[in-house]
Amino acid sequence: MISSYYSMGLVAVIWLVLLWAGTRRSGGACRRSVKLIFGFTAVLLLFLPVGGLRLWSWTFGFCPNPSFPLIGVVCAGLWQRLFGLEVFKPADWNATWLFGAVAGSVLYLHPMLVGSLDLYYWGWEPAVSAGGLAALAITFQAFGNRFGVLLLGALLGYSLRALESENAWDYSLDPLYWIVSVAVVVGQTVARLRAWRRAARSRSAIGAPA
Amino acid sequence: MELSSAPGSAGGAGPCAAGAVRSVRLSWRQRLVLIAVTLAVAAFAARHAPFALVSAPRSARAADVTRVSPVVAVGTEALPQFSESWVSPQGHVRSTHSSAICVMPSGELLAVWYGGTREGAADVALFTSRLAAGTALWTAPTRTVDRIMAQTELERSIKKLGNAVIFPDQTGTLWMVYVSVSMGGWSGSALNVKSSHDEGRTWGPSRRLTLNPFLNLSTLVRNKPIYTDDGRIGLPVYYEMAIKFPQILWLTPGARGSVPAYRLRNLSAETDLIQPALVPLGQDRMLMILRDRRPHRRMHTIYSEDNGWSWSEAMASELPNPDSALDAVRLADGRIVLAYNHAEHGRDNLRLAVSADAGRTWCAGPVLEATAGREFSYPYLVQDHAGTLHLTYTWQRERIKHLRFNVAWLDQALRAERASQE
Numbered sequence: 001m002i003s004s005y006y007s008m009g010l011v012a013v014i015w016l017v018l019l020w021a022g023t024r025r026s027g028g029a030c031r032r033s034v035k036l037i038f039g040f041t042a043v044l045l046l047f048l049p050v051g052g053l054r055l056w057s058w059t060f061g062f063c064p065n066p067s068f069p070l071i072g073v074v075c076a077g078l079w080q081r082l083f084g085l086e087v088f089k090p091a092d093w094n095a096t097w098l099f100g101a102v103a104g105s106v107l108y109l110h111p112m113l114v115g116s117l118d119l120y121y122w123g124w125e126p127a128v129s130a131g132g133l134a135a136l137a138i139t140f141q142a143f144g145n146r147f148g149v150l151l152l153g154a155l156l157g158y159s160l161r162a163l164e165s166e167n168a169w170d171y172s173l174d175p176l177y178w179i180v181s182v183a184v185v186v187g188q189t190v191a192r193l194r195a196w197r198r199a200a201r202s203r204s205a206i207g208a209p210a
Numbered sequence: 211m212e213l214s215s216a217p218g219s220a221g222g223a224g225p226c227a228a229g230a231v232r233s234v235r236l237s238w239r240q241r242l243v244l245i246a247v248t249l250a251v252a253a254f255a256a257r258h259a260p261f262a263l264v265s266a267p268r269s270a271r272a273a274d275v276t277r278v279s280p281v282v283a284v285g286t287e288a289l290p291q292f293s294e295s296w297v298s299p300q301g302h303v304r305s306t307h308s309s310a311i312c313v314m315p316s317g318e319l320l321a322v323w324y325g326g327t328r329e330g331a332a333d334v335a336l337f338t339s340r341l342a343a344g345t346a347l348w349t350a351p352t353r354t355v356d357r358i359m360a361q362t363e364l365e366r367s368i369k370k371l372g373n374a375v376i377f378p379d380q381t382g383t384l385w386m387v388y389v390s391v392s393m394g395g396w397s398g399s400a401l402n403v404k405s406s407h408d409e410g411r412t413w414g415p416s417r418r419l420t421l422n423p424f425l426n427l428s429t430l431v432r433n434k435p436i437y438t439d440d441g442r443i444g445l446p447v448y449y450e451m452a453i454k455f456p457q458i459l460w461l462t463p464g465a466r467g468s469v470p471a472y473r474l475r476n477l478s479a480e481t482d483l484i485q486p487a488l489v490p491l492g493q494d495r496m497l498m499i500l501r502d503r504r505p506h507r508r509m510h511t512i513y514s515e516d517n518g519w520s521w522s523e524a525m526a527s528e529l530p531n532p533d534s535a536l537d538a539v540r541l542a543d544g545r546i547v548l549a550y551n552h553a554e555h556g557r558d559n560l561r562l563a564v565s566a567d568a569g570r571t572w573c574a575g576p577v578l579e580a581t582a583g584r585e586f587s588y589p590y591l592v593q594d595h596a597g598t599l600h601l602t603y604t605w606q607r608e609r610i611k612h613l614r615f616n617v618a619w620l621d622q623a624l625r626a627e628r629a630s631q632e
Contacts, residue, residue, distance in 0.1 A: 052358070053367060061366025061392050064418065064426055089234040107423055111453070116476075120423045124473035127256045134252030141244040144235030152248050159255035165420035166472065168255075175424055 035082050065163045065170040068154035069096060069147070070177040088146055095140060095147040097188075100181025104173050120169060129168030130155060266519030267438035271490045272540065273313065273377065273592070290619035297321045297339050297348050297602055297610035305329060306337075307587075308535075309602040309610040310375040310434070313594045315382045317343035320410045321602055322354070322374045322386065323610050330395070332357055336374050336388055338410055341612075343594075348612070354413060355404070360390050363416040364402060367392050372399060373432050376410065379463045380441060384410050387419075387431050387445060397451040399430045401459070405467030414467040421459065421474045427451055429459075429474070432485040432535055434592070436496070436518060444518050446486035446498070447474070454503060456486040458518055480524040483510050485535045488518065489546055489569070497569045499538055499548065500524065502531045507554040509536065511569050529563060529572055530554045537591045538569075539599065541617060548572065549589035549601055560586040560603060564624060574631070576623035578613060579605075 046056040053061075073096060076087040088096070110119055122128045133155045140148030154171040157163060163170060236244070298306050303325035311321045319341040326334030335356035339348045361368040372389035379385060384406040389399045402416045421429045428451035435445040445459040461472035477486075483500040490496055496514040498521065508526040529550065534557050536550040545566050552561040552574075562575030578601075579586035589603040598616050605611040 053361065053365070057365045058367055061364075061368075062425065064366070065420060091234065118476045121473065121475060123423075130252045130255035133255075134248050137248045138245050141236070141241050141248065144237075144241055146236065148244060148248075152244060152251065155248065155251050155255060159251055164418055165426075167420060167423070169423060170420060173423070 032083070039078075039082065063174065063176055065165045065174055067174040067177050068157050068171055069100060069150045070174055072096075072150040072153060073177070073180075092146040094188075095145045096150065097181045097184040099136075099147060100173065100177045101185040104175075104178025104181060107169055107173055108175065108178060120167065123167035123169035126168070130158065133158070133168060133172060266516035267440055267442060267444075268517070269439045269494070270436045270444065270496060270517035271438075272436060273434065288618050290616065290622045291598070292613070292615040292619045293346065294614070295341075295346055295348065295612045297341075297612045298323065298325065298337065298351055300609060302337075302351055303327075305331075305607050306610055307604045307607060308373045308432070309588065309604065310373075310590050311592055311600055311602045311612075312376045312378060312384075312434070313592055313600075314378055314384065314409045316409060317595055318409060319343075319592075319594070319600060320376055320384070321348070321610065321612070322376050323602075323604075324371055324374065325351075330370050330372075332370060334371050336371055336386075338376075340410065354386075354410075355388060355416070360402065360416055364390070364418055366418075369393065372396060373430060375431050375434060375445070377435050377443070377445075379443060380437065381463075382409075383407055383463060383467070385443075385463065386410075386413065388416075389430050394427075396430065397428050399428055399450065400426050401429050401431055401447065403461075403469055405463075407467075417467075417469065419459070419461075419469070419472060421447075422449070429457070430484075431459075432588075433487045433537055434590070436488050436490055438517065444488065446488050448484040448486065450484065453481045454484050455481050456483055456498065456500060456512075458486075458488075475519070477512065477521045480510075480512075483524055486512075487537050489538050489540050490517075491540065491568050492544075495568070497538075497546070499527075499536060499569065501533060501535055502526075503533050507531055507533065509550065513568075527569070527572065532556055535588045537589050539591050539593050541593070542597070543617075547575075547591065547599065547620065549578075549591045549603070551587060552577075557585045557587040558582055560589060562620070562623070564620070573624060574627055575620065576627060579603075 047054050050058065079085060079087050107119060110117055133151060137148045137151035137155060140151060151172060158168045158171040297309065305328045306323055306325035307329055309321055309323035311319055314320055320338060322336055322338045324334050324336050335353050337351040338354045339351050341348050355371065357368050357371060360371060369391045372391065374386055374388035376384060376386045386404045388402055390402055391398045401419045401421060403419060404413045404416050406413045420426045428449050429447050430450055431445060431447045433446050435443045437443055442460055442462045445461065446456065447459045448454065448456050456477050458475050458477065459472060460475065461469050464470040482503040484503060485501040487499045488496060489499065494515055494517050496518045498512040500510040500512065502508055502510055507530055509529040509531040510524040511527050512524045513522045514520060530553055532551050532553045532555050534551045536548060538546050538548040540546050545564050546569055548563045548565065550561060550563065551557045552559055559580040560578045562578065563572040564575055565572045584606050585604065587604045589601055591599060591601050593599050598614055601613040602610055
């Protein structure tokens, strides 16, 4: 069993190295065909059996319901790095991280604060959950934000039951997406606070008497 | 992949002029198309709801024991009957625990339990054994699910297996719901379901149920379900990570072993009460009896007036509970029989108690096992078509024991217990 974990770790490292090598140089330094070979090899490695299970199944076992925004973020990020095409604009990224941080915090933390409330339950009620997801998606789309497309993907996935889960919220959120979103939002907030302080200090320095 | 660096740090759109800002957004035509598609998909998704599991069931009952006519010889109904046998043979594995039993439509009994080197070991498997109606000898254990089988069927890493329950649905299909763990201890559990169309001789593949938002962790099962007239099954389960509380998994069995609809309902804000046992009381009333993990160690009860959909606050009962599983059934005369460990600490005795007032007060019943320092735990109690009660439990973690007794024996034991107390 331990050897299975070690070999899984080794393959996972190779996979990450391949991904990193394929996407490292986003300029013209690395030819597109080379990048594609790296990408395909990385995908093929996911099907390599390790300890009786494919590498993908090991990953899937620990994160069984990757949300559509997470899949979209990975695809948009890789596409941007591999081909240099900007799929998501800054406002789209901000909306993606803000939604993940806020909605994830509410869904995962609310039982600790309001024990009698169970928001996850309503994800099994299609009229409520599909309506809620559609309302959110339309709001983002009406403002021209591409994150609305990811929510539409989540809604489509839910209507086709594309994931293992029968709960609509699992199509729009997952713990990994939530944790990354919280980290990004906190990081951005700290960076903005620092910039604001620097600006305030420089203003006061200019205004101070010589 | 540095997902957060370039995309995430791109929040400053400051230098963009008004025209540039407009250009990075979706065009109005794109917005309208997307909104139309979203509305269409939402309408499709909302229509997709296959079953209405959104309201309280109209009626609920225990397993259907009236399908087969009672096979009791004339004149023997009032004779006390008691017998004991072993479900698992001696030494078939080093450690066994957590048995469950069900009466199948044919009248046979099927038992399931887990066994291996020790609880939580990688070699632990789920075993089944059957007892034909009218016989006294259980068949040799069949290895029904082991870690590798579960890993293959579920296509994911499985570290260990745990509690399992088995029950037939209204069509005669037999269901098994079992615990598996992919990471961590028992609080990392998830539930899986299998079905059998030949009363447990062969089983279909396992299917994972997604019941929790955070990596689907920490739902466990221990006790038998209730049945409703609209076809749904209410299976008592519980949550164990950080905060522990009881829940009910409502599921609607489908054709060919599918579970087309299921959802989990939390019961109350009470915590540290787990392993709920459900007892339908009739007229939409339901009793839930709970294992106590709190320091004062009392068995707790909760009532429902709408067939298990919503529940009152938990009340401590007069009976102790040493943080151990218990089980109960309701007899035809309305009394409730409880199997439990009568102690605040330790599981070294196993006893019956009877309540004539829907679980509010209890009369002490016969002591079934009592040996200091030993373990007799995890009772599972069912009543067969003939009205005979069957109790299986963990016997010193070495074997699964089966007691068979009728109501006449129980009444006789209750009278003797009362006399000894006087």
